[in-house]
Amino acid sequence: MDHRLSALLSLPRAEIDFQLSPSRSAKDAAGSLNTMVSQTRQALTHPKLKVDRDLEYGPRTRQKIDVFRPDNPEGAALPCLVFIHGGFWQEGDKSVAGFAAESFAEMGWAWISVGYTLTPDVTLSALTAEVHEAVEYISSNASTWGIDPRKIVLAGHSAGAHLAASVVTDALGLNVAPLIAGAVLISGVYELAPIAASYVNDLARITPEEIAALSPLRQIPAAASNVHLLIGADEPEAFQIQTQVLQITWSTLLDNLTCEKAAGRDHFDVLEELNDPASPTRVAINNMV
Numbered sequence: 001m002d003h004r005l006s007a008l009l010s011l012p013r014a015e016i017d018f019q020l021s022p023s024r025s026a027k028d029a030a031g032s033l034n035t036m037v038s039q040t041r042q043a044l045t046h047p048k049l050k051v052d053r054d055l056e057y058g059p060r061t062r063q064k065i066d067v068f069r070p071d072n073p074e075g076a077a078l079p080c081l082v083f084i085h086g087g088f089w090q091e092g093d094k095s096v097a098g099f100a101a102e103s104f105a106e107m108g109w110a111w112i113s114v115g116y117t118l119t120p121d122v123t124l125s126a127l128t129a130e131v132h133e134a135v136e137y138i139s140s141n142a143s144t145w146g147i148d149p150r151k152i153v154l155a156g157h158s159a160g161a162h163l164a165a166s167v168v169t170d171a172l173g174l175n176v177a178p179l180i181a182g183a184v185l186i187s188g189v190y191e192l193a194p195i196a197a198s199y200v201n202d203l204a205r206i207t208p209e210e211i212a213a214l215s216p217l218r219q220i221p222a223a224a225s226n227v228h229l230l231i232g233a234d235e236p237e238a239f240q241i242q243t244q245v246l247q248i249t250w251s252t253l254l255d256n257l258t259c260e261k262a263a264g265r266d267h268f269d270v271l272e273e274l275n276d277p278a279s280p281t282r283v284a285i286n287n288m289v
């Protein structure tokens with residue numbers, strides 16, 4: 001483990017718990033999340049968007065996706081951003097996860113938000129399998145929604161970025177990495193040991209075996225992957241370090257790795273970068289398809 005990450009393990013428990021509670025240092029976490037809920041609700045009922053809601057990709061109640069797409073009469077198949085929400089695998093749902101669907105529709109992209117079962121109702125391994133199944137389901141059904149299966153970009157925030165990174169490394173050996181054109185990893189966690197040593201594990205219950213098998217930093221990303229990292233400059237050090245170490249480690253393994261550190265952004269309002277057509281992150285996403 002990189003020394004910057006192992007240093008997190010020797011922090012006092014209260015300090016690591018504080019840093020891994022980004023709502024406690026963000027400007028207005030509740031406000032940011034409320035805004036995302038309203039943006040999502042607005043997209044779900046937007047007159048200019050076609051929405052297929054609650055499509056089931058697996059047997060559990062939360063295994064559903066929402067597909068948003070712009071009106072595209074006889075147009076070419078659309079590129080699509082697939083978004084995995086955060087919440088340390090134990091909170092949140094896809095009601096926050098359509099926050100940039102309208103903005104992406106304006107540039108001719110479809111958007112899919114992914115629901116998944118939370119811990120401790122399932123293990124982190126089972127949760128990861130759900131997300132990999134969602135990627136397979138989206139890839140094989142893309143053309144029925146007018147989406148080009150070769151132009152699927154997978155994005156995730158925080159714990160969702162961990163899940164998206166697990167697709168890039170094919171953590172479960174399901175060969176899902178080739179199904180995506182690129183991955184956007186936002187404020188994620190890529191080494192699980194410091195997370196398992198915090199309050200997060202009261203519910204996430206990550207085992208030592210899962211730390212080894214499901215930490216993206218302990219695996220190899222598929223060589224041809226396009227990856228973009230995004231982090232807010234105002235996020236806690238425990239998140240900064242995760243992104244820094246992933247950037248350093250994967251830059252030697254991948255040809256197409258880019259990174260945006262957004263000034264003045266915290267763990268939650270950093271997602272507004274996806275709503276800004278001029279942000280380096282939006283430019284990187286466009287370059288992936």
Ligand SMILES: N[C@@H](CC(=O)c1ccccc1NC=O)C(=O)O
Pocket residue numbers: 020021022023024086087088089091092157158159160
């Ligand atoms: N319990 C955490 C919540 C949290 O970390 C979080 C909440 C919503 C979306 C992403 C989050 N972080 C990682 O997944 C906190 O206190 O900030």
